[in-house]
Amino acid sequence: MPSATLIPSLYGGRRPATPAQTNLTGNRLPSGPPPLRFVSRAPPRIRWGRMGAVRTIDDHLREVTALLAPLAARLEAETLPVSGAAIATDPARYAHRVLAADLVSPSALPAFDNSQMDGYAVVAAELTGATEAAPVRLAVAPRIAAGDPGATHRSGTATPVMTGAPVPQGADAVVQIERAIPSRFPADGETATVSFAAAVAPGTFVRPAGSDVAAGELLLAAGSELRGPQYGVIAGTGATEIEVRRRPRVLLVSTGHEIRDAGTALAPGQIYDANTVALTVALQAAGCAVTPLPCRSDDASDLLGLLAEHAADHDLLVTVGGVSAGVREVVRDALGPRGVAFMKVAMQPGGPQGFGMLRLDDEEGAPVALPAVCLPGNPVSALVSFEAFLRPALRSAQGLTAPLRELRSAPAAHPFDSPPTHHQLRRGVLNDQGALELVGGPSSHLLHSYATSTVLVHVPVGVTTVAAGDRLDYWRIDG
Ligand SMILES: Nc1nc2c(c(=O)[nH]1)N[C@H]1C(S)=C(S)[C@@H](COP(=O)(O)OP(=O)(O)OC[C@H]3O[C@@H](n4cnc5c(N)ncnc54)[C@H](O)[C@@H]3O)O[C@H]1N2
Numbered sequence: 001m002p003s004a005t006l007i008p009s010l011y012g013g014r015r016p017a018t019p020a021q022t023n024l025t026g027n028r029l030p031s032g033p034p035p036l037r038f039v040s041r042a043p044p045r046i047r048w049g050r051m052g053a054v055r056t057i058d059d060h061l062r063e064v065t066a067l068l069a070p071l072a073a074r075l076e077a078e079t080l081p082v083s084g085a086a087i088a089t090d091p092a093r094y095a096h097r098v099l100a101a102d103l104v105s106p107s108a109l110p111a112f113d114n115s116q117m118d119g120y121a122v123v124a125a126e127l128t129g130a131t132e133a134a135p136v137r138l139a140v141a142p143r144i145a146a147g148d149p150g151a152t153h154r155s156g157t158a159t160p161v162m163t164g165a166p167v168p169q170g171a172d173a174v175v176q177i178e179r180a181i182p183s184r185f186p187a188d189g190e191t192a193t194v195s196f197a198a199a200v201a202p203g204t205f206v207r208p209a210g211s212d213v214a215a216g217e218l219l220l221a222a223g224s225e226l227r228g229p230q231y232g233v234i235a236g237t238g239a240t241e242i243e244v245r246r247r248p249r250v251l252l253v254s255t256g257h258e259i260r261d262a263g264t265a266l267a268p269g270q271i272y273d274a275n276t277v278a279l280t281v282a283l284q285a286a287g288c289a290v291t292p293l294p295c296r297s298d299d300a301s302d303l304l305g306l307l308a309e310h311a312a313d314h315d316l317l318v319t320v321g322g323v324s325a326g327v328r329e330v331v332r333d334a335l336g337p338r339g340v341a342f343m344k345v346a347m348q349p350g351g352p353q354g355f356g357m358l359r360l361d362d363e364e365g366a367p368v369a370l371p372a373v374c375l376p377g378n379p380v381s382a383l384v385s386f387e388a389f390l391r392p393a394l395r396s397a398q399g400l401t402a403p404l405r406e407l408r409s410a411p412a413a414h415p416f417d418s419p420p421t422h423h424q425l426r427r428g429v430l431n432d433q434g435a436l437e438l439v440g441g442p443s444s445h446l447l448h449s450y451a452t453s454t455v456l457v458h459v460p461v462g463v464t465t466v467a468a469g470d471r472l473d474y475w476r477i478d479g
């Protein structure tokens with residue numbers, strides 16, 4: 001079985017952050033202990049290559065997280081009604097929401113002591129000494145069903161109670177109907193007695209009031225991600241509305257003059273746009289409201305025109321493509337002179353990256369500052385970069401208590417080589433033996449391989465050869 005290692009650092013950084021550190025855009029990094037720190041995770045049987053000075057995944061994640069951190073203050077609370085009808089009517093409104101403030105339970109769950117079984121409520125002390133040879137016989141009291149008001153228990157009786165029914169005051173245990181003699185409830189109006197051939201411990205099959213959550217107790221902490229169970233327990237306490245964080249509004253601009261929408265005819269050399277769709281879904285799953293506006297031009301002025309029109313309505317710009325070393329790199333050309341830095345992370349895929357506080361004028365000439373994260377255009381590079389940097393940074397900015405995916409480790413199913421100068425994030429699946437099988441090669445155009453994978457497998461910087469059985473870190477990407 002794969003072992004779980006719930007540590008914050010995924011990848012291993014090379015230098016600790018100091019309180020005075022600033023990032024590439026001049027923003028001061030948070031002081032105190034860095035949230036993501038170097039943890040040596042060298043598996044013993046992996047051969048290590050030479051380590052150069054590299055920008056690690058942790059280094060880059062720390063800076064992207066710092067860039068997005070001020071978003072938190074802008075994501076004010078909004079009220080969300082909670083009901084099955086509201087959720088069924090507008091499911092998108094309820095997906096991937098984050099609680100804005102601690103939620104205190106308005107009532108106790110369960111609200112009253114109730115029965116966990118269909119059976120007889122009794123006073124346990126009255127069954128002391130009951131045996132098959134000498135059963136204890138009690139008169140049957142009027143039946144209590146779920147939804148009936150509570151009753152007061154009379155000594156010397158056993159009260160038929162159904163699952164969820166209030167246990168009558170004074171009774172302290174429930175005996176399942178199967179253990180009663182006879183093992184069926186008397187008919188309506190029938191005067192009867194019931195016998196018990198064994199003692200019962202006090203508290204048996206009684207669900208005490210407040211045993212799940214007490215009134216006034218913390219129900220869910222600020223930063224909780226709301227899924228079915230969370231909405232369920234909120235409704236169960238009787239709460240009808242909650243405060244959630246406003247979604248970050250993300251302007252998603254995939255670039256490239258050769259890119260076209262599916263459904264249109266392609267000229268030679270053109271390709272369909274996979275990145276806009278994949279990243280729209282990925283950003284939505286990270287809680288964002290996404291505006292996908294592709295830029296089908298490699299001309300920086302076209303991109304700047306699009307940004308001038310839409311920047312002010314958004315909290316974050318995510319671009320895809322146009323960041324490497326070609327003749328015209330539209331994102332570099334347009335954003336480089338306006339506050340965004342471009343660099344290489346020692347990671348494959350996802351080497352070329354950009355981020356910073358973009359400063360430009362809107363259509364009316366008013367200055368706008370917008371955090372920008374610029375991902376490389378190869379589809380696998382874009383998605384892996386999203387996983388490694390943007391997803392955790394966005395989740396941190398929304399105050400989520402667990403911004404990172406759970407990191408686990410498992411043995412490699414087969415041997416493979418790795419470039420020692422780069423972290424590798426290979427795509428793979430866990431096989432039936434719990435070992436990691438790679439899917440496809442390392443190249444970053446292999447989107448189908450990514451789409452049929454369920455995990456990202458991390459091979460650290462310095463590793464040249466992985467043998468079958470070497471333990472590697474991985475995290476799931478299928479949820
Ligand atoms: N001389 C160098 N060339 C390249 C380097 C380098 O360091 N030196 N880095 C390589 C790496 S690594 C990557 S990753 C890419 C990044 O390139 P860009 O961010 O500039 O992206 P593009 O050139 O625009 O596109 C790359 C690739 O991906 C395809 N693409 C782009 N957008 C989409 C989309 N929306 N849907 C589907 N496919 C898309 C595009 O057609 C290209 O094939 O640069 C390397 N080159």
Ligand code: MOO
Nearest residue numbers: 349350351381444
């Ligand atoms: O490193 Mo690029 O992001 O793979 O192809």
